[in-house]
Amino acid sequence: MIDREQYIPGPASGAQVIKEGENWTLVLVRDLRHSPEKVWRALTDPAELSQWAPYDADRNLGAVGPVKLTTVAAPSPIVSETIVTRSEAPRLLEFKWGENDTRWELEESAAGTRLTLWTKLNRRYIAMGAAGWHICLDILDRHIAGTPVGRTVGPVALNFDGWKRLHKEYAAQFGIDTSIQGIQPKRQSK
Numbered sequence: 001m002i003d004r005e006q007y008i009p010g011p012a013s014g015a016q017v018i019k020e021g022e023n024w025t026l027v028l029v030r031d032l033r034h035s036p037e038k039v040w041r042a043l044t045d046p047a048e049l050s051q052w053a054p055y056d057a058d059r060n061l062g063a064v065g066p067v068k069l070t071t072v073a074a075p076s077p078i079v080s081e082t083i084v085t086r087s088e089a090p091r092l093l094e095f096k097w098g099e100n101d102t103r104w105e106l107e108e109s110a111a112g113t114r115l116t117l118w119t120k121l122n123r124r125y126i127a128m129g130a131a132g133w134h135i136c137l138d139i140l141d142r143h144i145a146g147t148p149v150g151r152t153v154g155p156v157a158l159n160f161d162g163w164k165r166l167h168k169e170y171a172a173q174f175g176i177d178t179s180i181q182g183i184q185p186k187r188q189s190k
Contacts, residue, residue: 007149009138009162012169015130024123026130030137033112034144040090042144043104052139054132054153055080055097062087069097073154127176131166132157 018025032039042048044062049055058068064084071078078098086094093104103118115137121129135157139149157163171178 007138007142007152007162009135009166012130012134012166012173015134015170015173017126017174019123022123023120024126025118025120026126026133028117028130028133028137030115030117030141031109031111031113032115032141032144034141036090036106036108036113038144039106039113039115039140040093042140043093043106044087044089048143050151051143051148052136052151054136061093061095062089067095069095071154072151073156123176127167127171127174127178130170130174131163134166134170135160135163 014029016027018027040062042052044060046057046060049057049061053072055069055071058070061067061084064087066081066083069080069082071080080096080098082096082098084093084095086092091106095102097119099120101118101120105116105118107114107116117133117137119129119133132153135152139152142149152160152163168178170176
């Protein structure tokens with residue numbers, strides 16, 4: 001495992017927003033150097049999810065049906081009872097996480113897998129979500145490669161300088177004023 005302090009996420013990239021009312025769809029595309037089967041396992045197996053995802057699952061997500069997703073590192077556990085609505089290994093996974101529709105698509109590529117994530121978020125949190133998912137996908141890639149960083153979600157992510165930088169970069173890309181996103185900069189005492 002590399003030390004989290006040595007991990008520096010790359011610049012904000014591979015993201016777009018589809019704007020529809022208050023709930024926007026964040027679309028993140030990432031090229032991973034692993035086979036679709038390995039990426040699929042990381043997206044669906046609870047033991048794999050526990051290494052990189054912002055939620056834990058009470059069962060494998062590789063089958064349609066009910067599942068409980070529990071937010072990791074929240075001040076108190078938030079359990080979302082949901083349903084996996086589509087699961088077509090190793091290429092398509094759809095479910096709701098809380099109120100957010102989530103869709104993962106995997107396409108085989110020359111380098112490995114092109115992963116595309118669609119997730120609906122309240123527009124106030126879209127840049128925060130982009131920064132968080134950017135880090136999660138980086139950690140997913142490193143985990144599969146055998147060079148884990150360790151799960152970086154919730155308050156750990158919010159206090160991570162890389163997340164703060166990504167949040168600002170994505171907000172600028174999306175044309176969003178970060179002061180309306182629910183995270184206020186810490187005030188310096190005089």
